[in-house]
Amino acid sequence: QVQLVESGGGLVQAGGSLRLSCAASGRTFSSYAMGWFRQTPGKEREFVGTINWSRGNTYYADSVKGRFTISRDNAKNTVYLQMNSLKPEDTAMYYCAAKRAAWGLTSLSYDYWGQGTQVTVSS
Numbered sequence: 767q768v769q770l771v772e773s774g775g776g777l778v779q780a781g782g783s784l785r786l787s788c789a790a791s792g793r794t795f796s797s798y799a800m801g802w803f804r805q806t807p808g809k810e811r812e813f814v815g816t817i818n819w820s821r822g823n824t825y826y827a828d829s830v831k832g833r834f835t836i837s838r839d840n841a842k843n844t845v846y847l848q849m850n851s852l853k854p855e856d857t858a859m860y861y862c863a864a865k866r867a868a869w870g871l872t873s874l875s876y877d878y879w880g881q882g883t884q885v886t887v888s889s
Contacts, residue, residue, distance in 0.1 A: 768792040769877040770862045775883030778852055786847040786883060788862030796820045800845045800854050801871045802836060802878055804858035804885075811873040813859065818869065819844060825869055830856075852887045 775787040780814040788800065802814040815826040817836045824836050845862060859881050863876035870876055 768864060770864060770878055770880035772860065772862050772880040772883040775860060775885045777886045777888065780852060780854055780887055781888050782852050782887070784852065784885060785851070786860055786862075786885070788845040788847075788880060790843045790845065790862075790864065793864075794823070795864065796845065797839075798864050798866055799867070800836075800838065801863045801870060802834075802845075802847045803861045803863060803873055805861065805882075806858045812858075813873070813875045814847070815863075816869045816871070818859070819845075825871075847887070848863075854887045854889045855867050857885060857887045 769791045770788045779783050798819050799816055801816040802813045804814050805811040806849050812831055815836045817824045817838055833851045838845045862880040864878040865876045867873055
């Protein structure tokens with residue numbers, strides 16, 4: 767059974783950094799794509815970025831491009847979201863997700879989800 771567990775969220779001042787982790791288990795993820803999404807109350811889940819597990823290539827939403835970086839550690843079966851130059855509008859619950867094969871830019875295309883980790887950026 768696939769399990770995704772996020773960690774690393776917290777409270778940070780604007781301009782600061784956080785690194786989120788997503789520990790994946792229950793499957794060999796070499797043929798998967800991993801995605802990061804975020805959601806605030808009353809809004810739809812928003813795509814943040816994605817990584818192809820085997821190749822390591824990435825794609826980001828325009829709103830985070832140049833500030834956020836996704837990477838993975840194959841030995842630890844973990845995907846990371848490094849967030850720099852954080853803004854108050856980055857405040858959200860952040861979710862890790864997994865899907866087979868190619869990148870997905872919408873939440874509906876993902877098969878597995880973590881429970882989320884809260885990121886709060888104060889001004």
